[in-house]
Amino acid sequence: MSVLVTGGGGYIGSHMVWHLTDAGEDVVVLDNLTTGFDWAIAPEASLVQGDCGDLDLLDRVIGENGVDAIVHFAGSIVVPESVADPLGYYLNNTVKSRTLIEAAVRGGVGNFIFSSTAAVYGTPETYPVSEDAPLAPESPYGRSKLMTEMMLADASAAHGFTYAALRYFNVAGADPKGRTGQSTRGATHLIKVACEAALGKRDSLTVFGTDYPTDDGTGVRDYIHVSDLVAAHGDALRYLRDGGANLVANCGYGHGFSVLEVVETVKRVSGDDFRVDLGPRRPGDPAAIVASRERISRELGWQPRFDDLDAIVASALKWEESLVRRNQR
Template structure:
């Protein structure tokens, strides 16, 4: 039996593929390589270049590879881009996800792990935010993910599709073995941008908004190491295989850092100073969002190992130095 990983050549997806292969799983990856890289995958994984919206292709992969579980990462993820191109985001994130879910049901797949986001909460009334908090996304990105959550729950009730929805907070860092990491050019992730600036790949970086109702006026986020996030996915897959009930779970550490605190950490860990420009707020950015992750720990037995901002930054720096040296 095989695990199908959509978007498996991307930043988070490629970490999942490595973890699955490390565990002896058979893995087939479906990725259109718009933001992913074939070289980020282990040799033991089968890569099929294609689109999650291609019903014939997805159905064929499920049948030919005897897929018994799907881990669905493929999506567009940049909040400001979603504000500028909402229909593109609803097509890629919602319509295409509907196709993957439908193919899973048609193909008899009974286990589905979905990559969702803390953006479904919008600007929460209180932090840390629990899974039962009001859902009020501030961007088409958040809305597109919430729509997929609703479809997946409905399909689960109607067709017995066991699923775990994981709501990511801010994912950062890289594989501790330096096999994969955040490699997308012109990425917008804060730690990635700060690391590139520290290494001279950008002249300067911007802080978007300094007048938020936070201690230093900049946005506060819960940064989770990508390896710990992938551990939660592996735990979710084990949970479903063991007959566990469907669930929606936050993935974060339960404490946050401001944009300025992250930048200062990157400067200190990298041992260099770099210019930072203060800029206006971006549309769609909540002031502060931090996870309550007790449910994931209790239900899945999830035990994070890299809950340390210095470690997250150090791994991100090591990966950026590696791919820069390799010309990637």
């Protein structure tokens, strides 16, 4: 048995690969390395450089490696970019996911874990938001992920495999052992951008939207440490292998911080000040979104270990410093 991780050279995917190899799993990574890095992948894993939309390649990889589970991270993730390029997002996130699901069915893969998103909720009516809340994505990114959730439900009913769709809130931080982190140039994740600004890698940081109906006018998000996120995937894999039913679950801590609170935390933890510019809202961004974590704790027994904004920021800063050293070599 082996686990196929698509996008395993990327930010969250590389953390997942390390988590699985630490647990003694046989792991095969499929990544086209357009945004991922081969050096971020655990050396115990096998890397196949290719695209998850290539059905012939998927058939071969699944068959040759005895894949019994797929963890699907590959895709595009930037909300404003999806508004500007919706067809690109429907191709990368929906069409290629459909091909991967077909390959799973053809290859008899019994377990499928999908990297979904809180963007499927749009601007929620409840706070925190539960998995039973209305689904009203406000961007092509969110709609592309919701379409894949729908395909998984229909394909599972028709073909008998089981799946978990994990709806991420705002992922941040880096591997506590310093083995991988958010390395993509030009990334838009707030904590990464703020850490780059603190280290002088950016001239400034822009806050998008200061007139939201929140305490300080900036957007509120639920920030989850990437190590807790991949641990949830590990719990989901065990759950599915043990015969668990299909599961849709939020991955978040159940409390939020505003953009300005995060910026001030990065300044304090880093000891560095940096320029902050105030800009207009971005299309597709809700005012506030925070997870209910009741279902994932109940169904998977998931318990976070890094639920502390200072610790999340400190790990992200440490990783950014290591990238500076890497780039100086």
